[in-house]
Amino acid sequence: MKRLLYILVLLLLPYSVSAKTKAEKMGWNLAVQTFTFYPTDLCTVIDKSLELGVKYLEVFPGQKIGGKWGDRVFDYNLDVSTCKELLKYTASKGVKIVGTGVFVPGKSDEWEREFAFAKTMKLDYISCEPALEDWNLVERLAKKTGIKISVHNHPQPSEYWTPMNLLNAINHRSKLLGSCADVGHWLRCGLMPLECMRVLDGRIVSLHFKDIVDGDDFESMHDTIWGEGIIKMPSLLRELKRQKFKGWFVIEYEYRVGDLMGAIKKSIENFNRMVEEMH
Secondary structure, eight states: HHHHHHHHHHHHHHHHHHOOOOOTTTTEEEEEEEEGGGSSOOOHHHHHHHHHHHOOOOOTTTOOOGGGGOOOOOOSSSHHEEEEEEEEHHHHHHHHEEEEEEEEOOSSEEEEHHHHHHHHTTTTTEEEEEOOOGHHHHHHHHHHHHHHEEEOSSSSSTSSSHHHHHHHHHHHHHEEEEEEHHHHHHHTTOOHHHHHHHHHTTTTEEEOOEEEEEOOOOOOOOOEEEESSOHHHHHHHHHHHTTTTTEEEEEEEOOSOHHHHHHHHHHHHHHHHHHHHHO
16 A cells, blocks of 8 residues: 555656746746735635635735734734734635735834834735835844845836836845836836846846736826737846846736736736746
């Protein structure tokens, strides 16, 4: 009987190994930005993420948790006991919260609480937009905790809408500090995503990866299925490969018209196909 089980394990091993996509083997992991399903609660988004085949999440600050936690929200006000309950719950579901964002504090003293929360929740990174005067504090806390800072590029008046602005702020600082590269915002702001990535060579922590349609203004250039819009995704993937990027491709799909789940599933299929076709 033991011999039979041993043979079965050997037969099944190649299938378990090959279950990883080419992207995952490269250290490229898909994650769902939970704001995609706003205003749905976190527990429900976890189920939606699993339906999509995605096991990593980036949770937006202030999201209702749902389930046994009801209207309690995901932010640094959660007590340690609740954080541990949530960690146990996500583990039981087979998912992991890898980041939170976009965190934009109103006061400098919020950073200590945010990093403490991120450490308790075992996050890999915080997506955020620090005030320029807070960088010394943010860098010190990142070094202390090992938690990465992934700076998002909201459009103006955000300080970090261009990659050079971000690079000027962090280039002389720890490599724990980098970019949450929202390729859609770059193109909507008239910047070329490929050139922006090259500016940030080696400093990209995560991406809000997306494709968008052409339009006359910011609002009309809405999200669309990956590979079907105007962003040249294969060239971005090749550049990330050249940079030896390892990190998170966060699905932030904010055009909630029609079949949202279907659009995301197709985006994931196209992403994996583009990676497979990449040389």
